[in-house]
Structures are given as structure tokens and as C-alpha cells.
Amino acid sequence: MTLETEYMPDADRIMSVSLGPQHPGAGHFRIKLWLDGDYVVRAEPDAGYVHRGEEKMGEYRNYTQNVPHLERPVILDSSNILLPYALGVDELMSNKIPARAQYLRVIMSETNRIISHMYFLAIQGLFLGHTTLITWCMGDRDFWIDFAERIAGARVTFAYIIPGGVRNDIPSFAIDKGLKLCDWFDKRMDEYEKIFFQNPMVHQRSDGIGVLSREDAIAYGATGTVARASGLAVDVRKDEPYSSYDDFEFKTPVMTQGDVYARSYVALLDMREAVKIIRQALKRLPPGPVRLKLGPQPRVPAGEVYSRTEGARGEMSYYIVSDGSPRPYRLKIGVPSAKNLRVLPVLLKNVHIADIPPIYWGLNYWPVEADR
Amino acid sequence: MVVAQQQKSGAFQVLVGKIDDVLQYAIGDPMRYLANWGRLYSLWPVHLETACCSVEIGAAAGSRFDMERFGALEAFGSLRQCDLLIVMGTVTRKLAPRLKLVYDQMAEPKWVIAMGACSITGGLYFDSYNVLRGIDDVIPVDVYVPGCPPRAEAFLQGLVLLQEKIRRAPSLSGR
Structure with a gap:
């Protein structure tokens, strides 16, 4: 149905506007908007500006060569996108991963969750007009990047979690630094609550905006922070524990409002749980090897596998088909941003233009990840 | 001692370069220098x-x-x-x-x-x-x-x- 037939009575009132790809409120992504004055009548997301053909590239690189380019789509969360890939290949090869490697995978993936959520909160603060939060979050995010850099040796793209374990062991000084960082960050998050989440200005700008009901969250298949903010307790770490997640005590934070505020606050609660997991894992790190010797070109037996984990944005999944050759026959990446994008046209109905950036970024949408 | 001298001479060369820059770019063509200086910051x-x-x-x-x-x-x-x-x-x-x-x-x-x-x-x-x-x-x-x-x-x-x-x-x- 075209817009003209839909709004025939005064079709000339409706104005179509393109938001992005060059717009401070939407990077590498475009939203086609139909506006009636200050209200959005209809919104249509236009993704695909960063489609780089990851899945096709995966078919002509071998299982080891696939590691670096697979973490690029979600550079904020690079360990969490590699973990399901490594789990899937391990399952195909029936590798027994050493306990220390499993714990290091958990530490790295939770550190990445914090790094990703800090970036999310920084930009959310910017879109809600709270400049303090962007400077605080960007500054504190760098301390977590430093911690990850001490373990893995790079700033954002670690290529640390590989099939057969992790690339290298954690240096002993990094354990002490990590524990100190956890203690400091716990206190720091209380300050975040005071300055941002208990701020009346932030409440006014985000309460009741972009509400996603629990039924809609189920119907549209929302995952991660979006689903948990709408009262849906989905967490792959709890539902299907992988990589010894059942050793740790943590909760799945759930909120029921389903608005922009709840989606931001769930990210903070997620970070509190992530700090708890990192502290437990660092304290109880078992001894032993961290990596199986697979050789430069591992032979993977024929078969197919579906593996999934909980990334920072939600459920991250891979479907790998192997025909016994050194390269995957098919590599399908299921990313949370693509799942949550379906919610955006629903949320952008009868909202003000000024509310578009917080709603859009509140979905924790990362275009590079959705386009793959 | 030798190292210190080398450093000194290095700093000296940098200074000569700066003076050369100023002579060539600022005094030689002040309008161009000022316009571009305003742009770059x-x-x-x-x-x-x-x-x-x-x-x-x-x-x-x-x-x-x-x-x-x-x-x-x-x-x-x-x-x-x-x-x-x-x-x-x-x-x-x-x-x-x-x-x-x-x-x-x-x-x-x-x-x-x-x-x-x-x-x-x-x-x-x-x-x-x-x-x-x-x-x-x-x-x-x-x-x-x-x-x-x-x-x-x-x-x-x-x-x-x-x-x-x-x-x-x-x-x-x-x-």
C-alpha cells in the first residue's frame, strides 16, 4: 500500500524525509520518515550501507582465517561474536576445551559486554542531552579496554577467542589489575545511577517514550536488552549454559516498563552482573593449558551445527555447515541487531522527531553488525 | 656528554627549521599564512x-x-x-x-x-x-x-x- 492511498484525505500534509546516512542521530544507517508536522506517521529503516559479505567471505577462508574478519562486524563486542563461532567449530571437531580456557573466554566476553554497554550509554547520554555521561562513559570505557589489552594485546579487535581455546594465557599482573578495576567500577556505577538514572531531566526525556509491550517483544522476536527491558527474561547464559557459565552466580536483570529509560537502565544492571562474573572468574581461575594444538589448517569433520551465546546486544548465533574440507560450506551469522531492527518501525509511530535518536539508539542497534 | 651535545644540536636544527618556516611562510606571504593558520585549528x-x-x-x-x-x-x-x-x-x-x-x-x-x-x-x-x-x-x-x-x-x-x-x-x- 502506497502512502498516497493510505492518507488520501490530506496527502499533501505528509512530508517524506530521509534521516541519514549522514546525520548525527543515525550513523551508517538511514530511516525513511513520513512526517505529519512534528509527528512521525510511518518509518521505514533502510539498512545495508555496511554490507560487506561476511558470510560469503567465510566460505573461502579456512576456519583459522575466519577469526579476524568475523569479529569486525561488531567491533564493540568483538569477543562475544567470536564465542559462538568457536563453540560451533569445537562442537563439530568434538574438542574438549580446558577449564582455564573456558574461564578466560568468560572473562573476555564479559569484559566486552561492559565495553559495549559503556559505548551504548555514552551515546544514549548524548542523544538525551546529558553531556556528562558521554565524557564519563568514554573515559571509563578506556580502563576496561586497558584491561582487555593486557590480556589480549589489542585495543578493540582482540581475535582472542579461537576454535580450540583462547590465543594466549592471562598475565599474572592482569588478574590483580582486573580485581582492583572490578572494585572501583562497582563504586563508579553508583555514581552513574546518581548523575544519570536518578536525574529528573533524564526521566522526563525518556520515561514512557518508545514503549514496547511484552506481547510485541515476543511477536517481533526482540532479544537482549530490548527484550529484558520489556519484561521478558531471556538470557542464553541461563537458558543454555555454555563455556562453564553455570559455575558463576549471577542474575538476569529484567524490567517491565519497556521504554527508553528501561532499556538504558537494563544495560547498567547488565554491567553490574558482568562485574560479578568477572570477579568470580578471576578469583577462581583454574590452572592448566589454555589452548589445544589444532594446527594452522584444522580439518573439521562433515556435519552441521547451530551454536548460540548471549552477546551484549542479545542472542548471537552461528549456523555452520561443514563438508569435511578446510573451509566451511556455509556460515550463517545471526546477530541481535538484525533481530531488534524489526521493532523500530513499531516504536517509531506517533512520536516526535526529537524522540527518534533516543528510540533508535535505545534498541542498542549497531548497523555494521546488522548488515554483516 | 656526546649525547647531550647531539640533542642540543638536534634542538638547534629544529629551531633553525622553525625560523626558516617563519621567514618563508609567514613573512614571505603573510596573508596566506594567516588564512591557513586560522583554518588549521x-x-x-x-x-x-x-x-x-x-x-x-x-x-x-x-x-x-x-x-x-x-x-x-x-x-x-x-x-x-x-x-x-x-x-x-x-x-x-x-x-x-x-x-x-x-x-x-x-x-x-x-x-x-x-x-x-x-x-x-x-x-x-x-x-x-x-x-x-x-x-x-x-x-x-x-x-x-x-x-x-x-x-x-x-x-x-x-x-x-x-x-x-x-x-x-x-x-x-x-x-
Whole structure:
């Protein structure tokens, strides 16, 4: 149905506007908007500006060569996108991963969750007009990047979690630094609550905006922070524990409002749980090897596998088909941003233009990840 | 003692170079020097994120690296007011016409920083079906910052190199 037939009575009132790809409120992504004055009548997301053909590239690189380019789509969360890939290949090869490697995978993936959520909160603060939060979050995010850099040796793209374990062991000084960082960050998050989440200005700008009901969250298949903010307790770490997640005590934070505020606050609660997991894992790190010797070109037996984990944005999944050759026959990446994008046209109905950036970024949408 | 002397002579040469610069560029053509000096400390970047390198731009604009102390503001504002286009990573076939459109809309003088391996040669995605092998065919580039992604420090070095280029621009128009 075209817009003209839909709004025939005064079709000339409706104005179509393109938001992005060059717009401070939407990077590498475009939203086609139909506006009636200050209200959005209809919104249509236009993704695909960063489609780089990851899945096709995966078919002509071998299982080891696939590691670096697979973490690029979600550079904020690079360990969490590699973990399901490594789990899937391990399952195909029936590798027994050493306990220390499993714990290091958990530490790295939770550190990445914090790094990703800090970036999310920084930009959310910017879109809600709270400049303090962007400077605080960007500054504190760098301390977590430093911690990850001490373990893995790079700033954002670690290529640390590989099939057969992790690339290298954690240096002993990094354990002490990590524990100190956890203690400091716990206190720091209380300050975040005071300055941002208990701020009346932030409440006014985000309460009741972009509400996603629990039924809609189920119907549209929302995952991660979006689903948990709408009262849906989905967490792959709890539902299907992988990589010894059942050793740790943590909760799945759930909120029921389903608005922009709840989606931001769930990210903070997620970070509190992530700090708890990192502290437990660092304290109880078992001894032993961290990596199986697979050789430069591992032979993977024929078969197919579906593996999934909980990334920072939600459920991250891979479907790998192997025909016994050194390269995957098919590599399908299921990313949370693509799942949550379906919610955006629903949320952008009868909202003000000024509310578009917080709603859009509140979905924790990362275009590079959705386009793959 | 020898080392100290060497350092001294090095500093001396730098000083001679600075004086030479001033004689050649400032006193030789004061209008050009002043115009370009005014330009180089107030660079306005366009907010066009093309791929994942934008994360490191975020870090560079953040509180640890603080891009503003070098005279480049955070990426906001109208295209007509902007004079610096930072291409943050991969340019796909869908984005390339938009990139050209954004570049054409900017007013002269304007400069381009190609950030990341993808925007220089295609990088890790050189054999992908949807990725341009470098942006040189689309728009002219002034400074290349290699890395995948470049660290925030590397980007800041690229910014300083660009400022040096603007300072020594041969004409009053800044190019």
C-alpha cells in the first residue's frame, strides 16, 4: 500500500524525509520518515550501507582465517561474536576445551559486554542531552579496554577467542589489575545511577517514550536488552549454559516498563552482573593449558551445527555447515541487531522527531553488525 | 656528554627549521599564512560514519584522548560548515554514491582523512563483492591513517599531519 492511498484525505500534509546516512542521530544507517508536522506517521529503516559479505567471505577462508574478519562486524563486542563461532567449530571437531580456557573466554566476553554497554550509554547520554555521561562513559570505557589489552594485546579487535581455546594465557599482573578495576567500577556505577538514572531531566526525556509491550517483544522476536527491558527474561547464559557459565552466580536483570529509560537502565544492571562474573572468574581461575594444538589448517569433520551465546546486544548465533574440507560450506551469522531492527518501525509511530535518536539508539542497534 | 651535545644540536636544527618556516611562510606571504593558520585549528569534521572505525573516532573524541585539544571539534553541524571529511572505514557500493554526494556538498577548502585499512585498499575485505578497494576512485584523499582499526593515537597523528599540510598550503584558498 502506497502512502498516497493510505492518507488520501490530506496527502499533501505528509512530508517524506530521509534521516541519514549522514546525520548525527543515525550513523551508517538511514530511516525513511513520513512526517505529519512534528509527528512521525510511518518509518521505514533502510539498512545495508555496511554490507560487506561476511558470510560469503567465510566460505573461502579456512576456519583459522575466519577469526579476524568475523569479529569486525561488531567491533564493540568483538569477543562475544567470536564465542559462538568457536563453540560451533569445537562442537563439530568434538574438542574438549580446558577449564582455564573456558574461564578466560568468560572473562573476555564479559569484559566486552561492559565495553559495549559503556559505548551504548555514552551515546544514549548524548542523544538525551546529558553531556556528562558521554565524557564519563568514554573515559571509563578506556580502563576496561586497558584491561582487555593486557590480556589480549589489542585495543578493540582482540581475535582472542579461537576454535580450540583462547590465543594466549592471562598475565599474572592482569588478574590483580582486573580485581582492583572490578572494585572501583562497582563504586563508579553508583555514581552513574546518581548523575544519570536518578536525574529528573533524564526521566522526563525518556520515561514512557518508545514503549514496547511484552506481547510485541515476543511477536517481533526482540532479544537482549530490548527484550529484558520489556519484561521478558531471556538470557542464553541461563537458558543454555555454555563455556562453564553455570559455575558463576549471577542474575538476569529484567524490567517491565519497556521504554527508553528501561532499556538504558537494563544495560547498567547488565554491567553490574558482568562485574560479578568477572570477579568470580578471576578469583577462581583454574590452572592448566589454555589452548589445544589444532594446527594452522584444522580439518573439521562433515556435519552441521547451530551454536548460540548471549552477546551484549542479545542472542548471537552461528549456523555452520561443514563438508569435511578446510573451509566451511556455509556460515550463517545471526546477530541481535538484525533481530531488534524489526521493532523500530513499531516504536517509531506517533512520536516526535526529537524522540527518534533516543528510540533508535535505545534498541542498542549497531548497523555494521546488522548488515554483516 | 656526546649525547647531550647531539640533542642540543638536534634542538638547534629544529629551531633553525622553525625560523626558516617563519621567514618563508609567514613573512614571505603573510596573508596566506594567516588564512591557513586560522583554518588549521578549527577543523569541523562531517559526521559520516561508514563502518567500524567510528568506534575509535568515538574514543578519540572522548575524555582520554580529547580530539578538541588539537583543534578538531566533535563531528556535528551542517555539511556546509564542515571542512573535514573523515572516512571511517569500509566504503561499500551502496555508500559510495552517498560519500561522493556528501563530499560535493561541502564548501571549499575541504580535506579528507582516509582512516583504516579498508578505506585505503579495501583491507581485510579486499576480496568481498560489495566493498570498494580504497576510496581514491571516489574522492581525493589528503592523509591516510593505516590500521585495522587505527588506534586513537594514530588517528590524532593523522590529524596533526593534516594540520601541517594546511599550514604549508601553497595558495590562499587553502589547497
